[in-house]
Amino acid sequence: MTQLPLRAQLASALGRTAATLSRATGRGDGSVIGGRIGLALEPDLLSQLARDRRLALVSATNGKTTTTRLITSALQELGDVATNAFGANMPAGHVSALASAKDAPYGVLEVDEKYLPAVIDATGAGVIALMNLSRDQMDRAGEIWLLAQKWRRALAGKNTHVIANADDPLVAWGASTAARVTWVAAGQPWKEDSWCCPECGGPLDRKGVDYTPPGGHVAGAAPLAMVPRPVEDDWACRECSFRRPQPSWFLDDDAVIDPRGQRWVLDLQLPGRANRANAAIALATAEAFGLPVQAALPRLREVRSVAGRYTTVERDGRRARLLLAKNPAGWLEAFDVLDRSLPVILSVNAQGPDGRDTSWLWDVDYRVLRGRPVFVTGERMLDLALRLDVANVPFQLVASFEQALAAQPPGKVDVIANYTAFQQIRAEFDRAV
Amino acid sequence: MQSDSILRLVWIYPDLLSTYGDQGNVLILEQRAQRRGIPVQTIHVRSADPVPESGDIYLIGGGEDRPQILAAERLRRDGGLNRAVARGATLLAVCAGYQIMGSTFGGEEGQPVQGIGLLDIASGRGAGRAVGELAGEADPALGIPMLTGFENHMGVTRLGPGVRPLARTAVGTGNGDGTEGCYAGKTVGTYLHGPALARNPGLADLLLTWAVGAQLPPIDDSWYDRLRQERLTAVLPQQA
Numbered sequence: 001m002t003q004l005p006l007r008a009q010l011a012s013a014l015g016r017t018a019a020t021l022s023r024a025t026g027r028g029d030g031s032v033i034g035g036r037i038g039l040a041l042e043p044d045l046l047s048q049l050a051r052d053r054r055l056a057l058v059s060a061t062n063g064k065t066t067t068t069r070l071i072t073s074a075l076q077e078l079g080d081v082a083t084n085a086f087g088a089n090m091p092a093g094h095v096s097a098l099a100s101a102k103d104a105p106y107g108v109l110e111v112d113e114k115y116l117p118a119v120i121d122a123t124g125a126g127v128i129a130l131m132n133l134s135r136d137q138m139d140r141a142g143e144i145w146l147l148a149q150k151w152r153r154a155l156a157g158k159n160t161h162v163i164a165n166a167d168d169p170l171v172a173w174g175a176s177t178a179a180r181v182t183w184v185a186a187g188q189p190w191k192e193d194s195w196c197c198p199e200c201g202g203p204l205d206r207k208g209v210d211y212t213p214p215g216g217h218v219a220g221a222a223p224l225a226m227v228p229r230p231v232e233d234d235w236a237c238r239e240c241s242f243r244r245p246q247p248s249w250f251l252d253d254d255a256v257i258d259p260r261g262q263r264w265v266l267d268l269q270l271p272g273r274a275n276r277a278n279a280a281i282a283l284a285t286a287e288a289f290g291l292p293v294q295a296a297l298p299r300l301r302e303v304r305s306v307a308g309r310y311t312t313v314e315r316d317g318r319r320a321r322l323l324l325a326k327n328p329a330g331w332l333e334a335f336d337v338l339d340r341s342l343p344v345i346l347s348v349n350a351q352g353p354d355g356r357d358t359s360w361l362w363d364v365d366y367r368v369l370r371g372r373p374v375f376v377t378g379e380r381m382l383d384l385a386l387r388l389d390v391a392n393v394p395f396q397l398v399a400s401f402e403q404a405l406a407a408q409p410p411g412k413v414d415v416i417a418n419y420t421a422f423q424q425i426r427a428e429f430d431r432a433v
Numbered sequence: 434m435q436s437d438s439i440l441r442l443v444w445i446y447p448d449l450l451s452t453y454g455d456q457g458n459v460l461i462l463e464q465r466a467q468r469r470g471i472p473v474q475t476i477h478v479r480s481a482d483p484v485p486e487s488g489d490i491y492l493i494g495g496g497e498d499r500p501q502i503l504a505a506e507r508l509r510r511d512g513g514l515n516r517a518v519a520r521g522a523t524l525l526a527v528c529a530g531y532q533i534m535g536s537t538f539g540g541e542e543g544q545p546v547q548g549i550g551l552l553d554i555a556s557g558r559g560a561g562r563a564v565g566e567l568a569g570e571a572d573p574a575l576g577i578p579m580l581t582g583f584e585n586h587m588g589v590t591r592l593g594p595g596v597r598p599l600a601r602t603a604v605g606t607g608n609g610d611g612t613e614g615c616y617a618g619k620t621v622g623t624y625l626h627g628p629a630l631a632r633n634p635g636l637a638d639l640l641l642t643w644a645v646g647a648q649l650p651p652i653d654d655s656w657y658d659r660l661r662q663e664r665l666t667a668v669l670p671q672q673a
């Protein structure tokens with residue numbers, strides 16, 4: 001690793017000290033505080049820390065943290081990997097991650113969608129993985145079409161290899177200015193943000209998929225949300241030439257088909273369709289680093305839980321599996337993971353990181369929960385209660401997660417929570433278990 | 434209702450303007466009609482398709498700048514919504530959809546974009562974004578309780594003499610002059626998400642009453658009431 005200039009070395013060392021202090025004083029995992037102090041001292045620090053490493057950036061609305069973890073796990077086959085494993089996905093977190101693994105020849109950084117252009121510029125990363133874009137925390141996240149447009153501008157004219165989901169029209173549009181793109185057919189269950197062409201605004205036609213309104217609801221009829229087989233998931237604009245690029249990698253049910261046509265059964269420990277899609281992106285990204293599927297896949301299979309997602313916590317014989325869902329597309333993916341035979345606890349907050357507007361609850365089709373015991377809690381339980389009442393989903397309101405858990409018979413239960421509700425449950429169980 | 438005994442709800446352009454849970458307003462009208470034994474048919478109109486003129490209640494929601502401009506262009510070209518409202522249909526227009534109903538609104542760079550002129554209002558872009566809870570006393574002539582909801586917009590809307598304010602704001606920004614939303618005839622415009630009808634079942638019933646042409650029997654509102662109570666208490670602590 002090249003020596004950092006003295007000022008940068010100092011900034012980086014101070015950053016590490018602050019991170020240690022933050023951990024010691026219990027004010028977080030330290031990953032952001034260290035980076036903030038470092039950045040204040042040396043704005044070019046991120047560029048300098050990124051120099052002479054092979055970097056992958058990972059961005060999307062959903063699945064960033066998990067995909068970052070999967071790619072990191074794969075690349076460890078090649079050598080040491082610097083990564084922001086705690087989801088501190090803004091430049092401060094990137095500085096912190098790279099500074100704490102100075103000698104790692106590889107880096108995999110989860111990047112907040114809004115910061116991606118700045119981080120591309122600062123790091124000159126050689127590989128960028130882009131999975132999906134959908135509505136998310138509208139009161140602060142802003143507009144996803146604008147976001148995709150900024151991606152286009154940031155990628156244009158750069159010598160970057162992008163790995164992108166061809167099944168998400170907005171991602172395809174956002175990635176298509178890159179010099180080189182490897183397209184992955186990773187699927188797109190949530191389509192409500194891409195019925196119109198990002199290029200011209202015309203209607204997008206989808207092969208094998210009729211238009212379904214958000215939530216799939218039509219009065220009088222009750223078709224459940226369609227989840228088409230990804231390989232059939234073609235789309236094209238009716239009015240201009242923008243259409244789905246030809247993928248070279250395919251997610252095919254429980255397997256990935258590589259560019260040579262070989263089918264690899266994934267057999268992950270992480271559950272659900274969304275994680276198989278993340279794995280497809282991770283395998284294509286690993287190959288961009290020269291790591292073949294047969295070497296990468298066993299590494300992906302080792303990943304069991306990511307920052308508490310999918311972990312099971314236990315109390316008094318009740319074993320609760322924790323699923324994080326931060327927005328409507330995330331809830332759709334979480335429903336896909338649920339065990340149909342189990343009761344489910346739902347917890348919803350509306351603090352800053354969750355988005356303070358709970359309107360998004362009405363974009364989620366909760367009718368899939370009919371027929372199993374449903375428990376509702378969280379700081380905005382009444383918003384969710386009315387939503388379920390209107391969807392004719394019977395439920396029980398419970399004052400706290402602890403009470404909801406205590407109300408279960410001994411055995412398994414699934415939990416879906418949004419961001420701060422999820423963190424509250426983790427904090428509670430970190431102390432208790 | 435138009436002709437037969439089915440209440441026709443028409444949801445306009447969910448492919449462009451449904452970014453803030455706007456489907457909720459449709460679902461709530463369906464529920465509140467069905468719980469009174471009124472059969473409902475809901476029609477979703479994609480932006481490439483014509484707006485049918487035979488609906489009873491039309492709904493249009495919120496969205497980003499670019500889809501808002503596309504929606505305004507297509508509604509103007511289509512003309513179906515204007516003809517339906519002229520015929521006496523009821524309309525609920527929310528946020529971006531509300532601004533489209535006026536003479537002009539602010540585009541991506543603040544440039545004026547032509548609306549469809551169903552409400553005597555003109556909107557522009559404000560200095561900052563209005564984001565947060567909103568509460569306000571509804572116009573007394575409407576006979577509905579205090580409005581509650583969540584706003585998230587950059588719009589400033591001037592009301593002309595042809596409309597009345599929907600509410601006087603107690604908390605929040607609304608139109609930007611101490612009022613929130615407006616109405617004229619059977620057309621209601623509002624900045625409120627939440628969605629608006631989830632937070633304000635009285636407003637939902639007002640729209641249904643206009644469409645059905647008769648008073649509606651009360652239904653069990655306990656979940657609505659608890660949510661309203663909680664939200665109003667949170668934003669108006671002195672009132673609790």
Ligand SMILES: [Zn+2]
Pocket residue numbers: 197198199200201202237238239240241242
């Ligand atoms: Zn097009």
